Amino acid sequence: MKSRYPKTWKYLSRNRDRLEDRSGVNKETWWQYGRPQNLDKFETEKLMTQVLAAESSFSIDKDGSYVFVGGGNAGGYGVVLSSSAGVSYESLLAILNSSLLEWTLQKESSQFRGGYYSYARRFIEKLPVRSWVEDCWSVLSSSWKSQQARVTRPRHPTNDDANQDIRLGASRRESASTDSLA
Structure with a gap:
């Protein structure tokens, strides 16, 4: 740290006594954060x-x-x-x-x-x-x-089921349009 940050080291060194007096400070690493x-x-x-x-x-x-x-x-x-x-x-x-x-x-x-x-x-x-x-x-x-x-087992639709749904949908639409005309 001394060689990499000389100005910071100088500042910390001037305040060494205060920094060492903090609680939980390791005397060998007195400049580090004291309470991790x-x-x-x-x-x-x-x-x-x-x-x-x-x-x-x-x-x-x-x-x-x-x-x-x-x-x-x-x-x-x-x-x-x-x-x-x-x-x-x-x-x-x-x-x-x-x-x-x-x-x-x-x-x-x-x-x-x-x-x-x-x-x-x-x-x-x-x-x-x-x-x-x-x-x-x-x-x-x-x-x-x-x-x-x-649910006992998954049900997979067959082509017949799809055709039945289409036919039912058409019947519903036909009856709905018939109902509205009446």
């Missing part, structure tokens, strides 16, 4: 949102290309799923950007001037995502099971 909280999570798949927004605007970072600053009601916020989450990033993205969860968050969130709401962690983590996912899965699962019970 969650820095490893930036280079992974995640959902991101701005903290202040007029509406839900979550997006997906599939390959960990984007970083953001956060804190309070400024910057951005990211969501990293645990391996046991039971939901994909794409599904969670759709849920978080849904009008239902947007409405829910805006009822609980702080409102700011200009129609902006806080999408900070303290509001996002209160959203009923897990129960909503489980409820949707339960409904879809039971719907799927009932559909499976009704």
Whole structure:
């Protein structure tokens, strides 16, 4: 760093004592960021949102290309799923950007001037995502099971079926035109 960025090194060296006094600083790398909280999570798949927004605007970072600053009601916020989450990033993205969860968050969130709401962690983590996912899965699962019970095997139309449909369509049109004349 000293040879590549001499002016930066000079500035940091003048402030070495202050930089070494920070909590969590390694004395051998005193010039580096002292608190690497969650820095490893930036280079992974995640959902991101701005903290202040007029509406839900979550997006997906599939390959960990984007970083953001956060804190309070400024910057951005990211969501990293645990391996046991039971939901994909794409599904969670759709849920978080849904009008239902947007409405829910805006009822609980702080409102700011200009129609902006806080999408900070303290509001996002209160959203009923897990129960909503489980409820949707339960409904879809039971719907799927009932559909499976009704269908024994797929029915492929034959030429006779197609001709029958054409004949039925013609008869319907003929009777409709006859009805309208009467």
